[in-house]
Amino acid sequence: MHRRSLAAVAAAMLLAAGCTTTGTSTAPQEDAEGPAELLFWNTGSDEQAAAVQVAADRYKELHPNVTIRVQAIAWDDGHAKVLTAATSRSGPDIISGGLSWGIEFGELGGMVDLNGFDLGQAKQQTRPELWNSITSPGGAVYGIPMDMTLYVFYYRPDLLQKAGVSAPPATWAELFTAVDRLKASGVATPLVEEWGTFEWLPWFNYLKQAGGSLYSEDCTQVTINSEQAVLATTTWADQYRRYGVPKATVDVGAGLAKGEYAMAIGASYLAGGFDSGQPELRGKWQTAALPTGPAGAGSFVGGKIVGAMSYTKHPRAAAEFVKWLYTDEAVEILQREVFTRGGELYISPRPELLAKANASDNLKQTLQTTLNSVTGPPNCKGWETSGSEVSRRLQAVVNDNADPRTALAEAAAVMQGNLG
């Protein structure tokens, strides 16, 4: 009797566990107006989730049969949580997350290709560089941009003036001259970086400013081992080796407030926290576009995508809400609520609405200028796996004095292998 019961329990567990890998989905309900109850995992803070919930509640007023519940998931484990949801085919209907997550999870079969839901308007309203980043090599769009993060040059005008620097540096040469002068004037760490510090992200800015690229336009060739990339790598490495830029992430706001730092190359999201986190910094900081290189301006653009999970029972309702987030009304709600609840700046993927953002004129001007020269992460096959490998080779140039050409050749070999 006992043996039989044990066998029954084991068989039930085997069956249950088997379902986690094979998975079956119910036939999707195709009515955009519902009835549908959707769960939305928004990667980010609780305040951001609360802001999105306000937008979702407004959507419900317009579409009474569609209820959307927004939950916050942290950046730290969001990636693993979404993978678990995709594996078990249970969890949220909609997710937002890193710009590259759409292609990652979509190519695994975890997300809906939104091309089937008329994305024409959204595509038209998004910068082509950003749209290209979220489009898979095969043309599928598993998630559309929800917000953008740009690189901004932050600085303390008073400290620059004290050091004899009259304007924010506009070129690489001016940047490093300013570092020397600030150091001489007593600023302990004239320049810091934040957002992917000591990783490939800030290096990518130099790569674009030097005129280089990671892959060819059609993703058939790796181009990281170019002369432009060597110049970018040497300059990026010199930041740390000659100009004392910290290799670890620092608290930019606190450092600027104390006058320990005078300039920072950092993410646009930092701007929202300066005045609230460091009241003594109010009115003392300004922004500018990143200094240009020999090939002109250029910087990385990141942000979040939002898309529907492949197992959702309501793909059309989910897709319609995702598209609605592009409307003027939704963007205005998010701009207002994200700022009100968390003091953060929400940058919509629709650049023409930037003027309505809660930011100073100087910051808006900086963002507008930066938007004209941004490039998103590559959508080429294998980049997700290659990114950290590239970082390791770049770090070796700084830490081990590795030859930039050798380091980039090694990175190119890894990228080519992952490209297939």
Place this chain on the structure above:
Amino acid sequence: MLLPFAGLFLGFLIWPLLNALYFAFTDFNGVTPPSWTGLDNFRRLWFEDPRFRTALVNSLIYVTCTVTLSTVASLALAVAFRGTSWRDRVLRTIFFLPSVTSTIAVMLIWRWIFSGERFGLANTVLSWFGADPVSWLSTPRWTVPLLVIMAVWGGCGYGMVIFVSGLNAIPDELYEAARLDGATDWQQFRHITLPQLKPVTTYVVITGLIGAFQVFEAVYIVFRGVSSVGGVQDGGLMLVPYLYDLGFTRFQLGYASAIAWTLFLIIFVISMIQLRVTRALREW
């Protein structure tokens, strides 16, 4: 009576283990059904994967240093504070506290101590001597030593408690007889305490060794904010964080399962060797 336990045991231990063993022989990305690849994952792991070799070497250095230093420190603390006085009780409690404190909280404090900024405790101390701040967490040569310091600090209290119970179980008659024969304190420690503590030492070493091989939180919490999993240039990459990185960041769950089973085999073999050596020493 046994059925609930048997159900949980099968469902939450045996089944996942067997499932992971099966996945180790497949190409499985977590979403699409796994496809059988035979020994490919293990061949790639042992012969073609430089990151695995880095993780293995880092883990072996970390385990050797951590287990050795922890065991020695635990024994020293136990000998020093084995008594029943208030002073010994209070000090034992203080040294044991890290073992019952939230790992995440402790690791966040370590991250602050070794922050690369001037306000980091380590850099503040350096500044008293006029030294420039050090980027502790983003300098690969510091990664493993820092992890060892954290592990020894956090683990020696637990070992101390085990050693104290072992010390108190040694019959006093042995020491009295030794003293009558004129044995010094060191001779008593060398010829009575250490041999009598062999079973306890074996337990402390083997459990320490298993725990050290499975280190994850320290690497993940302290170094993840600095660079990708494993820190700058994989300076602190260990086996379990590497397993996590491949499984949950890169969706190579089949390959990650191969790492998990390789880790199991490494721990199993080392533990068996340790047990055999201990038995041989006891018989000798």
